[in-house]
Amino acid sequence: MVRRTNVVLRRIYPIAPRDLEQAGTVSTHVRRELLALGMNPDVVRRASVVCFEGEMNMVLYSQGGRIILLVKEDRVEILFSDHGPGIADIDLASQPGYSTAPDWARELGFGAGLGINNMEKNSDLFKIRSRVGEGTVVRATILVGVPFF
Amino acid sequence: MKLRDIAELLDAQFITGEDQADREVTSAFAADLLSDVLAMVKDEGVLLITGMTTPQVVRVAEVMNMGAVLFVRGKLPTASTVAYASGTGIPLLATRRIMFETCGALYQEGLDPARRKHFPVDHGTPDERGS
Numbered sequence A: 001m002v003r004r005t006n007v008v009l010r011r012i013y014p015i016a017p018r019d020l021e022q023a024g025t026v027s028t029h030v031r032r033e034l035l036a037l038g039m040n041p042d043v044v045r046r047a048s049v050v051c052f053e054g055e056m057n058m059v060l061y062s063q064g065g066r067i068i069l070l071v072k073e074d075r076v077e078i079l080f081s082d083h084g085p086g087i088a089d090i091d092l093a094s095q096p097g098y099s100t101a102p103d104w105a106r107e108l109g110f111g112a113g114l115g116i117n118n119m120e121k122n123s124d125l126f127k128i129r130s131r132v133g134e135g136t137v138v139r140a141t142i143l144v145g146v147p148f149f
Numbered sequence B: 001m002k003l004r005d006i007a008e009l010l011d012a013q014f015i016t017g018e019d020q021a022d023r024e025v026t027s028a029f030a031a032d033l034l035s036d037v038l039a040m041v042k043d044e045g046v047l048l049i050t051g052m053t054t055p056q057v058v059r060v061a062e063v064m065n066m067g068a069v070l071f072v073r074g075k076l077p078t079a080s081t082v083a084y085a086s087g088t089g090i091p092l093l094a095t096r097r098i099m100f101e102t103c104g105a106l107y108q109e110g111l112d113p114a115r116r117k118h119f120p121v122d123h124g125t126p127d128e129r130g131s
Helices: A025-036 A041-061 A105-109 A116-122 B001-008 B032-039 B055-063 B077-088 B099-108 B126-130
Strands: A007-015 A066-073 A077-082 A127-129 A135-143 B013-016 B028-030 B047-050 B068-071 B093-094
Touching: A007 A025, A025 A041, A025 A066, A025 B001, A025 B055, A041 A066, A041 A077, A041 A116, A041 B032, A041 B055, A066 B077, A105 B032, A116 A127, A116 A135, A127 B001, B001 B013, B001 B068, B001 B093, B001 B099, B013 B077, B028 B099, B032 B055, B047 B099, B055 B068, B055 B077
Parallel strands: B028 B047, B047 B068, B068 B093
Antiparallel strands: A007 A066, A066 A077, A077 A135, A127 A135, B013 B093
16 A cells, blocks of 8 residues: 655746756755755755756756656655657666757756766656657655654 | 865955855865766865856755855856855855866865765766667
8 A cells, every 4th residue: 555645845836948047946946945844954955956957957958847846754756847849768868978968058067968867866766758749757756764744 | 175265375256255254165176067066076065166157057056055166267157146146155256267277276275176976977988888
């Protein structure tokens, strides 16, 4: 039987494509929300990094979408969903060093091809589903270990 | 190493956060590639040495809980980025020295390199690994 845990906090953030002035702000909000809940610094840092990588990917490559932060008693879940263009080969896209980033993204210091791998490494559970032409959904979960409330 | 000593050593100016001149940074990491900062820096309270001045530099420093950002090569972030940084409490410094000289001087003074995670690309290129 799956044990249901209460949702402690839920936040929904819209992400606009190519909005470089704002890119990264959702992650800083997420970080502050988690710090305000008094969560373990390691969990806060990992969740913030996962969120930042995902947010930058959405801003740089997607046609926009949203990030949902769900804090439960035993975990932090971050859900990313976008409106396309979708990832044709997820295994390839997850390989460190593989990148399809255009020059303008690289000039901003991103697009080194480490993002998805870094999200995966900082998460306890990580899942990507994608359909070309429709969009990509990522669920990243960071386990808190013991309930912190 | 204290930010005050770093500023003195490199003729660096505080752009914001001068009130935190006594803050200690644990170690340093130098890069213009923010992807690498996000993927490789293990420690917190690290000094980020960079020539990149986009708003994302400060946001990366914030999510990574870094100690301060030092801009090299005489580059300065925009006013809105500075204002944002003041809100986060992350001190920003700027020096006209190039990155090589900056790192060399700090290393010579005994500032440690940031401990790094296992580099994701330590074992060859994606082409080699994919086969």
